[in-house]
Amino acid sequence: MIRALKKRILAGVSLLAVTGLVVSGIPAQGAATPGVTKDTITLGMSSAQSGAASPGYNKVGPAMRAYFNYINEKGGVYGRKIELKLEDDKYVPTNAVNKVNKLILRDKVFALVGNLGTATHTAALKKTPIIKQSVPDLFVNTGYSGFANPKKYPTTFMYLPSYIMEAKIMAKYIKDKFPDKKVGILYQDDDFGKDGLAGFKAGGLTFVAGGTQKYASLSQATVGLTAQMTALKSSGAEVIILFGVTSATAVAMRTAAGLGYGTTWGPQFIMGSVGADPTTLLTLAGATTPALQAATLRSLTGALSLSFLPAATDTEDEYVKKFIEINTTYNKGVPWDNNVLVGMNQALLIVQALRAAGENPTRASLISALKSKGGTFASAGYSKLESANNVGYTGYWVGRYNSTGVIAPVDGGKPVVYTTDSSTANGDVAVSTFTRPAMPADGVPTNK
């Protein structure tokens, strides 16, 4: 009898102990905003920090962190320091799901920022609670137009102009400047490429017979692009669009050099913005042999590309100037380039969004602030950020690379920025009248 009573007491104690543990270990539902304490705001990012797709893009996250550290030293956002948890998804969709789940469910971040890749982020949106928990999903690093869809992805905001916009602007430029030339294209056989083709079609650009070549994403790394580049050469295309990621551009250019580019073959290359960072292109080539690096530079010289930010080499630009200064101190040892510029500019936007969300930010107030005020934020972008509609930047300028891999506006002087939207119903493109806000004093936003 006594033994039975003792057992009952022990069972009760055991239950109480577990309950006590729970009470002290888990905050009550809704008691606090995830990722926000009195001292910190924790953000999360999933990106390719290693693997074949990582070169160049793996500099974006650390650049964001460097800018946050700069802001933290200046007092943070309303006294809170910004912490960035950066996860390496290796550009593998299954892994992106793992990493985003970890960031939301275990690290309990306040918001996601700068996640990279169309396939990776599509998988994350499908298989993680981004939507269910209304996690702000800011400035995804892809131009896939499908992410600017508030009905389907209410908390997701783009950063890059869409690939459709880029293709429409490119189509207009080619039709204007190369009206009688035969045009060919190399594109990625996925949503990235589909978006681009839709934009070219809307812009009324047609391709020469045999001049539409594609490759399965990342097959360039193992299979190469010899068949496609040979076919483009055979098609007689005089203007060739390279509409792929940087590693594909690098392989295409090396292959072109091997096919006589610059000596017996001289098409005009035009590269999409996400695959055109010269530092990365040369680094990728140099990782193999100096001869290949030289071949890449030969192909790059005279090539055209589109950009939505200033050239990273434009040290007269006030944003570029300040970011280089921050990079030198807070991102030591990392060479300045376009990827670092992209990351720092994103971080500048994020700090303004956090400030606009108020002194006691919630996930809802952050999204609301971005929708209502995002278009007014200071940034290096040459076109308006259409965050009211979850869209990113809306314009591009066209530049040409010189023999040292430096890009400058194709018409000399200041860049002419073209603007459009993601509609595939028309190819309307106009010269932008957008006036870029000035860089906040000392690079530290004070907006509300």
Add this chain to the structure above:
Amino acid sequence: MRLTLNKTRRNMALLLSVALIGAVLGFPTAATAADPTCTTAAAVTTCTGETSDTAKYEVRVPDDFNGTLLLWSHGYTYVAKIPAQIPLLGGAGNDLRATIAPGAPDSMVTANALLNQGYALAGSGFAVPGWNAESAVKTNVELLGIVKKKFPKIKRTVAWGSSLGGTITQRLAETNPKLIDAALPVMAFNNLDKVTGSNGGYGTDAVWLFKMFFDPTIKGFGYTAGPAGFGEAAVDFGKVLAAVVAIQGGLTKSGADTWPATATLVPAAVKAALPARSALLMVGLLSGMPMRSTSFDGVTGTPIDTSSIAAASASTSAATGFSLAVQPALAVAENMVNIAGFATFARFDLESQVGNKNFADNQKTNYAAKLSEEEAATYNVALSGESGIAGLLQLVAGFQAAAPLKGDADTLAKFKKLDTMTGQINVPTIAFNNVEETVEFQPMMSWMIEKANAQHAAEVAAAKAKKKKAPAKKFAAFWGQPLDEYTVFNADLTPKQQAFNAGTGHVQFTQTQWMDMVRLGDMAARLKKLPSAAILQLTRESDPNWYPAEDFDADTFESIGS
């Protein structure tokens, strides 16, 4: 091999009717069973015996009994022994040994751990092999009567079981709620028709698509009655295995792609343009198969060679290519073999139970719609790009137009009657499943969650209408998951075959997870309600093999087009 299927079926019909009567009247039918034989050793009393339907049972009660009885229901066992010469499955089947805990009787690790914690354990081998949910419920009802009579110190009972045992557990709770205090259905198999009936479905699509792509001589459906049909199932399993091995062999060694010689319906031009791995992955995606398996995490690349910059660059490309292009197909290959065992031998069993005719029909199945936009984007590389996707779907449409599955209507109607689980929640219930489970795939658990939520919403509405206090939820769900990365490689860079990784394969949980289940079930039985949301959440967050939230965004039958 000796098969007495007709006799077995007649016996089953009799047992089913007895079970139904027992359920309706609500009392155990143990009167005809002999008393158990009991011995005590090492501070545990062990009793064995047979229920009136000849099911062998076992009960173990520790001296330091804590008052909670755990009634275990084991999973599906094939209706006959599979011939020894069949790889992987040879010797399995017709296993009616009494089973008191997961892994038992072959491994007593979990059973002994639970006995050490003071739990009493009981379970039978059931009276008949194969799909036996209703007969097994009857056996369990009788067994509980025997055990409670023999051990009056039992204060509460938790029913648990996995796979078909999960179905039996849930059915016990639905039909005899007064006999148990809590239920832990683990991967309860449900929705037979949606899984493999009138509109294709997982078990149908996986086999039919595999057959069309890789070996049209696979019979797959409409097996002959009796031992000959069981033999046909065995041959089919061997053919699936052979084709998988042919594809897998090249992939694991060199990333090279090999269409098996048996893939005679696929035109040579398609074989030249598209790798077999893309077709295999398409089979997995259109059927709703998990994209990770016991050996393949879908993430880990082949090892990087750091001996030189050039070697590192090349091996990094290869590693990413392996993760994106090869791993998903290897996972499908492994899962396909796992599923094929059930999809052949269990189909033979199910067809035997409904008249030895094919009930599966895919004439109206919209296969193109089964590939979601998200899947097409996620697996774009592995499917060989947009053009690969379009080509493969076109091929499937051609297969379907030329040789659709036509199910016999009367047989289908009988088949649907085998599906008795309603999802009604009568006792505190915590259901478990794994996100990469290959047999009881995600939609089965999603369906249970939807049913339980709808029931609770209706109960709350009814209480509100009567101005009564809203009833508490009686149902919670737990998802197990694998670790992020677990693929490992041999010295020659080929991936290692692994036997276990929690969250994958079929009913793979860690010992910690089994103990978590029992702890929560015991708590529910003691409290007469679910443990608090905070306790459930703490458990989910305590182990990386639990998904750390209840609302895992799982596939549903609707989302995969079943």
